[in-house]
Amino acid sequence: MLNWNSTDTHPPIPEISASLPYALGLSLSLLAFLYLRSLATWNTRSRRLSTPPGPRSLPFFGNALDMPKAKQWEGFRDLCAKYGDILCLHVFTQPVVVLGSADVIVEYLDKRSANTSDRKQTASLKLMGYDTSFGLMPYGPEWKLRRRAFWQHFSPTAVGNYQNIQRETTRTFLRTLLEHSRDIDIERHLTKSVATTLLRVLYGIETQNDIDEAVAAIQGGLEGGRQVLVSGGFLVDFFPILRYSPSFVPFQRRFAKWRTGLERLMNTPFACYQAAAEKLGDDAPPCVVGGVITSLLKDDQEKEHVADIEFIAKRIAVDSMEAGTDSVTLFILPYLEQWSDRANLQTVSTLTTVLLAMSLYPNIQKKAQAELDAVVGPDRFPDFSDRDLLVYIDAIIKEALRWMPSAPLGLTHCTRNDDELRGYFIPAGTVLMANIWACLRDPEAYENPEEFHPERFLRDGKLDPSVRDPSDFIFGFGRRTCPGRHFGLAALFINVASVLHTFNISRPLDDCGREIVIEPRMANGFVSHPEDSRVQLKPRSPEAEALILRSTGGAIA
């Protein structure tokens, strides 16, 4: 033992110096051994195939600095043009593979989805309480159980049950457009309309007080998820050790706030459902939450897991709100932001894309209205039963989904096992991103892709099956394909057809009454939308106005 107070004339330093080379040698040998062993393991795993090409990565950072900062879909398109349709980047130590063309996306995410349907459970998702969301859960039995329960209520047959609610809320929305047609904040009302539809479908909530309370809960509840999706992750996701930081550290405080918000969202509308169920018994309005509880209880032989089952039902309802990117997150959040910060309001949705396109392309609008006049006529609203005959409306919706896809990069998938794709090694745990926007703007599939041109989907007055259908891309892929798509498309159809049937849409005017020129550009973010979607709406005719008034309780007070 070293004794620094010793009077010994032989200081200990020379002894340490003598053993230092051995210690150093030993450490270097150990490092070399570990390096060679991991190299051998890597060679065995990869069968000496290389990972896909990509920019040269830096020590420690990898390609973190190469990741496109804004409108990532455009940056990835440029990187794919340089390195190929299968692009590999390392964000610190996390491998990320970007799939840049339709055929490679279909081949890997659709046809080989047994290995590519996993999700990465990041540290930030756990810290926010989002790890229990089935849309973000890893592939496995728990995810399967939740998805099956969800699908029972959102299959093509099941969504037929919500047509009444969708019809009613669309008409209330038209009435609002009419009442405020001079000074309309269309996005706010549209968002409220969709929020109301969902709260009725999911929880059977109908009274205004309950809706207001539930909508307020949504504000805090979805904020965390949105932040993680918009930012693409936090530092704690790449350095998970940080999650053990003390609770007073600012990022921990933010996560705690989001967690509390999520708990409130889980509990507030659910309490409204429970109160109605207790008060009204069998007369309570049917809803998804009630349906999930009943069917899981039926399957649960021991009847001992009521709390777990209630949790699953609550969570599925919240999943519906957070995962329905376009119709839900995109519709609801901007509405709520408006409450907290008016200036920040940036409203988004495929419907606002349609309205913007209609104001920019008046001839397309006229053609759509001519179809509505011929099929529906002036005395009634378009209905779900008209859908097959309203082919041009269908083409407009497809074109809006293609022109400005609301989730241009979809939701990331992840590989479960080591794999090979077109001669490249893809390690287990690789994050997979599909550049959906690039497929929908591919000039080989769509001539003049920047133009809004619904006719591209039509041949001889019918939908042309040989044209790539945007729905095959914008709803995601393989076993993770959006299970809410039939509900989302039905909502889009009834809203687009009803608004076009009753209103003329034109460019907005400035204070001097001159038309404002709007550049159709997509905003930045994980979920995108038109950067500026201002339009002007006027009832198409006195008959259209009377139709709206008749269906919603008479004259304006």
Ligand code: HEM
């Ligand atoms: C036009 C409207 C919508 C669009 C464009 C859309 C798009 C998407 C996309 C891109 C995904 C990720 C798929 C993947 O991982 O490959 C997804 C997942 C999901 N969506 Fe939608 N969605 C829409 C509406 C909805 C609605 C209305 C609901 C609920 C009522 C919903 C519920 C879900 C759920 C639960 C998931 C997660 C599925 C899973 O991970 O297994 N979506 N959606």
